[in-house]
Amino acid sequence: MRRVLARIKNFWQKLSLQGKIAGLVSLLVTATVVALTFLSIQRERANFQSELLEQANLLLDATSLTLRDSLYTLQIDELKDAARVISRNPDITSFIVYDQEGRVMVDASQSGFIFSRDADPLGLRLLGLEQDEAYSEWQTDQLLVGRAVMLGNHPIGAVAAGLSTMPLDQKIRTITFQGIFLGLITLSIGGALTFLLASQITTPLSQLAEVAGRMANGNFSVRVAETSKDEIGQLAHAFNEMATGLQEREWLKDMFGRFVSQEVVEAIRDGQVILEGEHRVVSVLFCDIREFTDFSERHTPQEVVALLNEFLPLVVHAAQKHGGMVNKFGGDSTLIIYGAPHEVQDNAFKAVLTALEIRQSVQELNLRLSDMGEFLRVGVGINTGMALAGAVGPMERQEYTVVGNTVNLAARIDGLNKQFPEHDILISTWTREALGEHEKFFNMISLGSVLIRGRNEPLEIWSVSGTS
Numbered sequence: 187m188r189r190v191l192a193r194i195k196n197f198w199q200k201l202s203l204q205g206k207i208a209g210l211v212s213l214l215v216t217a218t219v220v221a222l223t224f225l226s227i228q229r230e231r232a233n234f235q236s237e238l239l240e241q242a243n244l245l246l247d248a249t250s251l252t253l254r255d256s257l258y259t260l261q262i263d264e265l266k267d268a269a270r271v272i273s274r275n276p277d278i279t280s281f282i283v284y285d286q287e288g289r290v291m292v293d294a295s296q297s298g299f300i301f302s303r304d305a306d307p308l309g310l311r312l313l314g315l316e317q318d319e320a321y322s323e324w325q326t327d328q329l330l331v332g333r334a335v336m337l338g339n340h341p342i343g344a345v346a347a348g349l350s351t352m353p354l355d356q357k358i359r360t361i362t363f364q365g366i367f368l369g370l371i372t373l374s375i376g377g378a379l380t381f382l383l384a385s386q387i388t389t390p391l392s393q394l395a396e397v398a399g400r401m402a403n404g405n406f407s408v409r410v411a412e413t414s415k416d417e418i419g420q421l422a423h424a425f426n427e428m429a430t431g432l433q434e435r436e437w438l439k440d441m442f443g444r445f446v447s448q449e450v451v452e453a454i455r456d457g458q459v460i461l462e463g464e465h466r467v468v469s470v471l472f473c474d475i476r477e478f479t480d481f482s483e484r485h486t487p488q489e490v491v492a493l494l495n496e497f498l499p500l501v502v503h504a505a506q507k508h509g510g511m512v513n514k515f516g517g518d519s520t521l522i523i524y525g526a527p528h529e530v531q532d533n534a535f536k537a538v539l540t541a542l543e544i545r546q547s548v549q550e551l552n553l554r555l556s557d558m559g560e561f562l563r564v565g566v567g568i569n570t571g572m573a574l575a576g577a578v579g580p581m582e583r584q585e586y587t588v589v590g591n592t593v594n595l596a597a598r599i600d601g602l603n604k605q606f607p608e609h610d611i612l613i614s615t616w617t618r619e620a621l622g623e624h625e626k627f628f629n630m631i632s633l634g635s636v637l638i639r640g641r642n643e644p645l646e647i648w649s650v651s652g653t654s
Contacts (some may be wrong), residue, residue: 187231207387211380215372223365227358234354235329239322242331242349245278246320249345251337253283257335257343262291269294279328280348284309286341288296308332312344327351328484394425401429452586463576466526469537469568469617471510472600473501474519476563476607494518497562500547507543508536513587519600523588534570534620536629538650541566565610567600569593570617595645598638602647606633609649618648629654632644 256264265283272281275295280293288309312321312332316341321332325348332346390413397408409429412422415475475481475497482490494517501520505512509530510522522540524533548564555561571592578585599612606612612633618625629651635644 197372207383208557211376212373215376216369219365219369219372223369225373226361226365230357230361231354234351234357238329238349238351238354239331242322242329242347243320245272245346245347245349246331246333249281249347250333252311254335254337254342257283257285257291258337260285260291265292277350277353278347279350280330280346282306282309282346284312284346286313286343287465288313288344291343308346309344312346313341320363321346325350327355333448353597366583390422394422397425397429463574465572466529466588467533467571468523468525468532468573468575468588469530469620470573470588470596471505471522471524471537471540471566471568472519472597473522473566474516474600476565476603477606481560493560493562496551497548497564500551501544504543504547508540510525510536510540511535514585521587521593523575526573526588527586532622532624534568534617535622535624535627537568537570537617538611538613538621541568541571541650542653545610563599563607563610565612567596567598567602567605567612568617569596569599569614570620571595593642595638598640599647602636602638606637606649609651611635611650613648613650615646615648627653 196440202518249268253265253268255261256268264545269281269292271281272278279295281292282290283292284306285291288305289303290306290309313334315321315332315334317334317336319333321330328348329348330346330348332344334341335343335345390410393410397410400408409426410422412419412426437470458571481493485493497518498515498520501522502512504510505520505522508524509528510524511526511528513521513523515521522537524537530536544564544566552561569592571590573588573592575588575591576586578589595614599614602612603610609631613630618630631649631651633647633649636647637644
């Protein structure tokens with residue numbers, strides 16, 4: 187039983203909405219027709235039985251009066267004649283006359299109207315009835331009725347008759363046939379109307395689901411057709427308004443993401459950014475193109491922009507790969523932050539990995555640029571320390587960034603690439619210390635203590651030549 191129920195449930199769940207609507211309506215129509223047919227049959231059965239019982243009582247009254255004298259005087263021939271006349275009625279299936287001992291005197295159903303010598307159980311039962319009391323029994327294809335024939339207060343015999351129930355069976359067959367015919371007609375018309383109604387519901391919903399799927403894949407320009415003013419049409423209109431809002435929101439998100447780091451967008455949305463400012467330990471990476479000013483003077487603005495559009499995506503990809511936030515572009519230079527707005531584990535290590543990946547990507551880019559006789563040199567400077575992270579600027583236009591000596595020193599270290607042209611990735615001694623156990627992964631060369639503008643004391647600078 188459970189398996190059957192499970193299969194029915196599984197089938198129902200897989201069935202389309204149109205199939206469910208058509209199935210439920212068909213089931214309702216069928217159940218209604220069956221119920222009406224059943225009630226009609228029961229009503230006809232009750233009416234027929236009432237009418238047949240009434241006819242049976244009239245028949246018993248008439249035969250009792252007719253046969254009383256013949257039964258009292260035992261006029262067998264008269265009893266046979268009366269039985270023969272009564273049995274000619276096609277609705278009478280049997281007619282029996284009993285004497286006062288309960289023996290069959292005349293049986294119209296028997297050939298020759300045989301007289302019985304033994305008491306019949308039915309005859310004895312009829313003789314035991316009170317005056318005006320009748321016996322009735324519904325049998326297959328007939329109603330059997332009987333009554334004692336009284337003379338005064340004493341029974342002198344009894345009569346029993348069977349009345350055919352074939353008309354009832356015929357009526358029931360007719361009603362059943364009519365019910366089936368009506369059910370088929372109703373199902374046909376109702377099925378067509380239900381299919382039409384279900385189509386008007388499911389077709390827009392299917393289109394809605396299809397459009398929603400396309401929107402889930404990023405296509406916010408699609409719309410559904412508004413073909414009616416009913417609830418389905420209202421749903422389509424509301425869906426189109428939602429799609430328009432999502433399209434506008436996606437456009438704003440795209441524009442916002444182009445001018446504001448995606449990491450900042452997500453952090454602001456999740457409430458993880460303290461716009462008023464907070465101190466964070468960060469690694470700051472500056473990178474820029476060496477001799478970019480000379481390159482710009484030798485090329486048209488379009489060529490300069492084309493080169494930047496090839497170079498900057500390499501930097502962004504490397505930064506995002508290792509959890510860095512591209513904070514701002516300054517012409518050919520880029521500021522990348524590790525540790526704000528999100529915490530980044532081993533941020534110094536990931537900053538150095540980013541620098542190495544930028545070097546590798548630039549080398550691949552130079553292979554393509556060599557055909558045009560161009561060659562890029564990129565310098566990277568990294569520093570690690572405490573910085574203030576937050577939103578700066580007027581309320582009308584703010585920018586999330588990091589400020590402080592840590593950031594300034596990273597920019598100064600990046601500028602040292604001009605002083606050490608044979609080295610392209612320079613890090614501070616604090617970044618080297620922040621590497622911890624990851625220091626062994628890199629080949630580093632000390633460039634000694636260097637006096638940096640803005641600092642009173644020299645700072646040891648290290649060059650990263652590659653991985654060990």
